Amino acid sequence: MTYQTLIEIVSATHLSHFVTTSHHSRGGLMIVAPPGGLKTTAIEVLDHYSTAKVLSDINVQSLIRLRDDMLSGEVQTIAFTDLEKIYKRHSAVASNVQGIIMAMAEEGFRKASFQDQRMTMLSARCTVVGGMTVNCYEQHITDWADTGFARRFLWIHYRMNQTVAKLEDAIKKWERYQIDHDFAVRLPADRAIPAVQIPGAIHQKFDQALKHQRSRLTPRIVLQRIYSVLVWKFSKTPKRVGEVLEDFLPAISGDGAVLEI
Numbered sequence: 001m002t003y004q005t006l007i008e009i010v011s012a013t014h015l016s017h018f019v020t021t022s023h024h025s026r027g028g029l030m031i032v033a034p035p036g037g038l039k040t041t042a043i044e045v046l047d048h049y050s051t052a053k054v055l056s057d058i059n060v061q062s063l064i065r066l067r068d069d070m071l072s073g074e075v076q077t078i079a080f081t082d083l084e085k086i087y088k089r090h091s092a093v094a095s096n097v098q099g100i101i102m103a104m105a106e107e108g109f110r111k112a113s114f115q116d117q118r119m120t121m122l123s124a125r126c127t128v129v130g131g132m133t134v135n136c137y138e139q140h141i142t143d144w145a146d147t148g149f150a151r152r153f154l155w156i157h158y159r160m161n162q163t164v165a166k167l168e169d170a171i172k173k174w175e176r177y178q179i180d181h182d183f184a185v186r187l188p189a190d191r192a193i194p195a196v197q198i199p200g201a202i203h204q205k206f207d208q209a210l211k212h213q214r215s216r217l218t219p220r221i222v223l224q225r226i227y228s229v230l231v232w233k234f235s236k237t238p239k240r241v242g243e244v245l246e247d248f249l250p251a252i253s254g255d256g257a258v259l260e261i
Contacts, residue, residue, distance in 0.1 A: 001158055001247050001248060001250065001251050001257035001258065001259055001260065002247060002259075002260050002261070003038060003042070003259060003260070003261045004182055004183070005244050005247040005248050006031075006038075006042050006158075006248075006251075006259065007042050007045045007183050008183070008230070008244050009029070009156075009226060009244070009248055010029065010031075010042050010043060010045055010046065010129060011045055011046070011048075011049075011183070011185075012225075012226040012229040012230055012233070013028065013029040013077075013127060013129055013154075013222065013226060014046055014049055014051075014052050014076065014077045014127060014129070015187075015188075015193065015229045015233075016127060016222065016225035016226055016228075016229055017076045017077070017126075017127055018188050018191065018192055018193040018229070019193045019194070019195050019225040019228045019229065020192055020193075020194070020195060021195045021221075021225070023221050024108075024125065025105070025106050025107075025125075025152075025218050025221055026104070026105050026106070026125045026126055026127045026128070027105050027106070027127065027128075027152055027153055027154065027218040027219065027221055027222040028077075028105050028127045028128035028129050028130070028152070028153050028154070028222065029128075029129045029130075029153060029154050029156065029222065030083070030129075030130045030131075030132065030153045030154070030155045030156070031043070031129075031130065031131045031132070031156055032132055032133075032134055032137045032155060032156065032157045032158075033131075033133070033134070033157070033158050033159070033160075033259070034133065034134055034159060034160060035133055036160070037158070037159075037160055037259065038259065038261070039081070039131035039132075040081040040082070040131060042131075043079050043080075043081050043129060043131050044081070045183065046077060046079050046129065048185045049077070049185070049187075051073065051074060051075060051076040051077065052075075052076065052077040052078075052079060053066070053075050053077070053078050053079065054079045054081065055078060055079065055080055055081070056080075056081055056082065056085065057085045057086070058078075058080070058086065058097060059089075059093070059097060060093070060096050060097055060100065063097065063100045063101075063104075063109070066078065067109060067124045070104070070109075070124040070125065070126045071122055071124050075126060076126055076127060077126055077127040077128070077129060078101075078104070078126055078127075078128055078129075079128075079129035079130070080128075080129070080130040080131065081131055082131060082132070083130035083131060083132045083136065084132055084133065084136040086098065087136075087140065098147070098149060099147075101128055101149075102147070102148065102149050102152055103123075104124060104125055104126050104128065105125070105126070105127070105128045105152045105153065105218075106125075106152050106218065107123070108123025108124060108125045109123060109124045109125075128152075128153065130153075134157075144214075145214055150214035150215070151214045151215030151217070151218060151219075152215075152218050153218070153219065153222070154213065154219040154222045154223055154226075154252060155213060155214065155219075155252065156248075156251040156252050156256075156257075157251060157252075157256035157257070158251050158256050158257040158258060158259045159256060159257075159258055159259070160258070160259055161258045161259065161260055162260075166261060167261075177261070186233055188232065193228055193229055193232045194228065194232070195224070195225070195228050196227065196228045196231045198224060198227060202227065202245070205245070205249060206220065206223055206224075208249075208253070209223075209249045209250075209252045209253045210223070210252070212252065212253050212254040213252060219252075223252075227241075227245070230244055230245070
């Protein structure tokens with residue numbers, strides 16, 4: 001998988017909220033890779049979008065304050081460059097934060113456990129993007145599977161291939177390695193992206209990849225929305241849709257992908 005494909009998928013995950021369907025679940029994307037795997041760099045692509053919030057850490061009070069912005073549409077995606085930081089605090093606090101994130105991605109977040117449960121409140125939803133190391137994933141995946149956290153997201157796994165060596169060579173020359181110069185930010189003019197009818201052959205590819213995910217429901221919704229975004233973005237170069245898809249699908253399959261830059 002190329003780095004260009006990775007940032008296109010991260011971007012499409014955010015833009016997926018523009019895809020109008022009868023399914024209200026937002027879901028999201030979780031990126032699992034070794035330390036130094038460019039997870040943070042890829043996620044920070046979302047800084048290009050005014051309705052995406054890239055966070056280094058969060059607590060319950062911060063999530064509650066973000067709720068109004070989600071309801072107004074000011075925040076459509078929250079992204080964590082290092083999801084593991086949530087679990088560095090007391091387990092009860094971490095569990096509460098995790099529960100709110102789960103609700104935001106699926107059924108909607110109404111109120112925290114310590115708020116007056118008699119209040120009538122609208123449910124707030126947003127897309128969630130997170131990055132984590134392989135060690136963090138292995139430590140928490142059993143609990144995430146038991147609590148339902150895992151089934152709300154599309155999980156991608158990749159390892160590195162000569163990436164560190166290329167970055168190190170650039171540093172030796174006091175240069176910055178340019179890896180995202182071809183990425184273009186696009187927003188739909190009418191604030192909507194049509195949900196495309198997906199060909200049977202593409203559905204078959206999705207079936208093969210999704211059998212390695214923790215669920216085939218919300219992750220399929222996320223994947224189909226991503227596909228719709230790609231079809232919209234590359235409407236003038238439809239061949240590019242197939243190229244990105246073929247490059248990306250191994251990352252959500254059983255063996256994961258190899259990242260190339």
